[in-house]
Amino acid sequence: MMAATVLAIIVQRNLFSVVVLAGVYSFLMATVLVALDAVDVAMTEASVGAGISTVLLLGALYLCGGEEAKPLSRPWLPLVVTLVIVAALVYGTLGLPAFSDPQAPIHTHVVPRYLTQALAETGVPNVVTAVLASYRGYDTLGETVVVFTAGIGVIALLRRRRRGKEDGK
Amino acid sequence: MRREPVLRVVGKLLIPYMLVFALYVQFHGDFSPGGGFQAGVITAAAIIFYALIFGLPAARRVVPEAVVEAMVALGVLIYMSVGFAGLALGGNYLDYFVLAHDPVHGQERGIFWVEIGVLVTVSGVMLKIFYVFAGRGRESGGG
Amino acid sequence: MEAFASHYSYFVTVLLMAAGLYIMIARGNLVKKLIGLSIFQTSVYLLYIAPGKLIGGTAPIVSQAYQVYSNPLPHVLILTAIVVGIATLALGLAIVVRIREAYGSIEEDEIIAADVGHGDRE
Numbered sequence: 001m002m003a004a005t006v007l008a009i010i011v012q013r014n015l016f017s018v019v020v021l022a023g024v025y026s027f028l029m030a031t032v033l034v035a036l037d038a039v040d041v042a043m044t045e046a047s048v049g050a051g052i053s054t055v056l057l058l059g060a061l062y063l064c065g066g067e068e069a070k071p072l073s074r075p076w077l078p079l080v081v082t083l084v085i086v087a088a089l090v091y092g093t094l095g096l097p098a099f100s101d102p103q104a105p106i107h108t109h110v111v112p113r114y115l116t117q118a119l120a121e122t123g124v125p126n127v128v129t130a131v132l133a134s135y136r137g138y139d140t141l142g143e144t145v146v147v148f149t150a151g152i153g154v155i156a157l158l159r160r161r162r163r164g165k166e167d168g169k
Numbered sequence: 170m171r172r173e174p175v176l177r178v179v180g181k182l183l184i185p186y187m188l189v190f191a192l193y194v195q196f197h198g199d200f201s202p203g204g205g206f207q208a209g210v211i212t213a214a215a216i217i218f219y220a221l222i223f224g225l226p227a228a229r230r231v232v233p234e235a236v237v238e239a240m241v242a243l244g245v246l247i248y249m250s251v252g253f254a255g256l257a258l259g260g261n262y263l264d265y266f267v268l269a270h271d272p273v274h275g276q277e278r279g280i281f282w283v284e285i286g287v288l289v290t291v292s293g294v295m296l297k298i299f300y301v302f303a304g305r306g307r308e309s310g311g312g
Numbered sequence: 313m314e315a316f317a318s319h320y321s322y323f324v325t326v327l328l329m330a331a332g333l334y335i336m337i338a339r340g341n342l343v344k345k346l347i348g349l350s351i352f353q354t355s356v357y358l359l360y361i362a363p364g365k366l367i368g369g370t371a372p373i374v375s376q377a378y379q380v381y382s383n384p385l386p387h388v389l390i391l392t393a394i395v396v397g398i399a400t401l402a403l404g405l406a407i408v409v410r411i412r413e414a415y416g417s418i419e420e421d422e423i424i425a426a427d428v429g430h431g432d433r434e
Contacts, residue, residue, distance in 0.1 A: 002324075006331040006351060015343055022347050029354050036365045037372070037382035039202040041357070043194075044394050047210040052295055053350065053398060055217060059302035060343060060405040064412045078338035082330050089326045097363060098318035107366070111385050119374045122265075122276040124199045127372040127384040128391070132204065133280040136388060137263045140283065143392045144248055144290050150399030151241045151294035157406040158301045201373065206395055291395070298402050305409070 002028045019057045026050035040128045173222075180222040187215035195288055199277075205284040209291025216292075217299050225303050237297045244290025251282045321362035328355035340420035342408045346401060353397045360386040360393075 005025045012018050026049030033042035118130040132140055195208035220228035255264040265279030266272035316323070332355060335348025364383030372384035408418055415423050 003327060003331075006328060009347065009351070010331060010335055010339075015341070018344060018347060022350070025351065026354070029358070032358070033361060036361050037369060038361045038364070038387050038390070039371045039373075040204065040207075041361060041387050041390050041394070043202050043207050044210075044391055045354070045357070047207055047214070048394055048398050049350070049354070051214050052210055053401060055214075055299060056302065056398075056402055056405055057343065057347070059299065060409055063302065063305060063409050064343065064418050075338050078334060081337065082334045085333065086326055086330045089329065090323065093319060093322035093326060096319070096322060099321055099362065099365075107364075107383055111383050114384060115372065115374070115381055121273070122280065123273045124277065124280060125374045126199055126201065126203075127374060127381070128202075128387045129198050129204050129280065129284075131384055131388045132391060133283050134265060134276055137265075137279075137283065139388075139392060140287065141248055141252070141263070143395055144245055144287055146396050147294050147399055148241060148245045148290055150403050151290075151297055153403050154298050154301055154406045155238075157403075157410055158305055160305065202371070206391065294399075298406075302405075302409075 002032070015061055016058075019054060019061065022057070023050045023054040026053065040126075176222050180218065184215050184219055187211060187218065191215065195284060198284060199280070205287030206291055208284075209288045210295060212288070212292040213295035213299070216296055220299070220303065225300070229300070232296065234300065237293050237300065240289050240293030241297055242290075244286045244288070244293060247286035247289065248283055251279055251286070255279070321358065325355050325359045325362070328352075328358065331355075342411065342418045342420065343405075345420075346404045346408070349404070350397060350401055353393070357390045357393060360390050 002025060005021055005028060009018055009021045009025065012021065027046060029049065030042045030046035033039075033045060114127060114131055114135065118127045118135075119125055122130045122134050124130040124134075191208045191211035194203040194211060195205065198204035198208070216228060216232055219231065251265075251268075252263040255267055256262050258267040260267040263279075266275040268275040268278050329352055332348045332350075332352030335351065336345050339345060339348070364386040366380055366382050369380040369382040370378045372381045372387065374381070411423065412418050415426050417423060417426075
């Protein structure tokens with residue numbers, strides 16, 4: 001179903017429907033993430049991808065116009081490039097661990113320590129919150145600064161002078 | 170959209186619940202999925218919802234531009250202050266276990282304040298971006 | 313064929329990645345390119361989270377009733393990645409709005425033509 005949504009996004013030229021389809025895609029991705037036991041991530045993806053992202057895209061479309069021009073008449077080069085990359089990636093992923101392999105390296109290094117010690121050391125049962133805010137607090141600080149930077153970047157780009165007519169500032 | 174009675178009534182019923190839900194997600198993030206980011210986005214969504222129904226000037230009266238801009242910076246400031254508090258109380262930067270009388274309570278207190286910082290910044294930034302995008306077209310008359 | 317079943321999640325990831333990449337390089341509309349970028353980013357989230365899942369495990373919230381948990385570390389990294397992704401999207405859209413106001417269009421071909429024409433005149 002996600003493949004169908006993505007194909008529809010590629011083909012559609014009315015940007016408004018593309019934005020709505022992107023919201024649908026986000027919700028489908030959130031459902032897949034819940035099936036993969038990633039509940040925090042699913043909640044964030046649903047609220048951010050299908051909520052805020054859609055609002056921002058619609059706001060930008062209101063300012064920019066809602067129709068896409070006719071695509072290239074010769075899309076062969078991008079298609080070939082994409083297929084070559086797909087082949088290379090499929091070949092590469094065959095070397096990765098199988099799905100749900102308990103012996104995979106991802107499960108054996110530092111994660112058992114997080115899972116067994118998080119409640120005792122931090123008093124917080126939600127291991128994701130404990131790791132995010134305590135064990136990996138620096139990363140979260142960096143992320144908050146990134147959000148802050150995006151905010152002031154948008155303010156700097158789109159701030160208006162209150163004087164009335166703007167002259168390309 | 171201001172005159173549509175259905176939208177106004179539904180909005181007035183839903184928006185308080187959205188805000189309370191955002192606070193629930195924030196504080197219950199220790200025991201169930203949630204935390205600062207999700208709560209910040211839900212808060213911003215509640216106020217954007219209000220702006221969509223009642224108009225941007227009404228939303229600007231409820232949450233003025235200056236408050237939003239202050240929120241954007243305040244969250245990062247709170248986060249960094251928790252770090253410096255750890256430094257001042259004898260540990261390394263962003264050490265939580267020195268913040269209270271015993272390490273586990275210190276961790277809980279540190280996590281609490283850090284998530285509040287994240288909530289304030291994320292909701293401030295999302296709301297500010299919405300204000301900027303929505304306000305621009307209106308002033309230039311459609312671009 | 314057994315490799316297909318055990319690596320199915322990776323194939324889905326690669327498919328979505330290819331779709332996002334194709335939108336980014338084959339379409340000229342700037343807003344659509346940004347949507348392609350966000351599709352690409354979501355495929356990367358899947359790439360990280362799928363290997364963390366343990367069949368029979370549950371969400372990584374410690375409780376008495378469960379012993380096996382799915383891996384929480386990718387969740388943390390991807391949570392950050394999602395928020396950074398939306399920051400990128402917001403900045404990208406702001407730049408697109410400014411381009412629209414400067415050139416009058418958000419189609420890549422028209423913008424390049426306008427730039428070339430302007431460059432010739434200088």
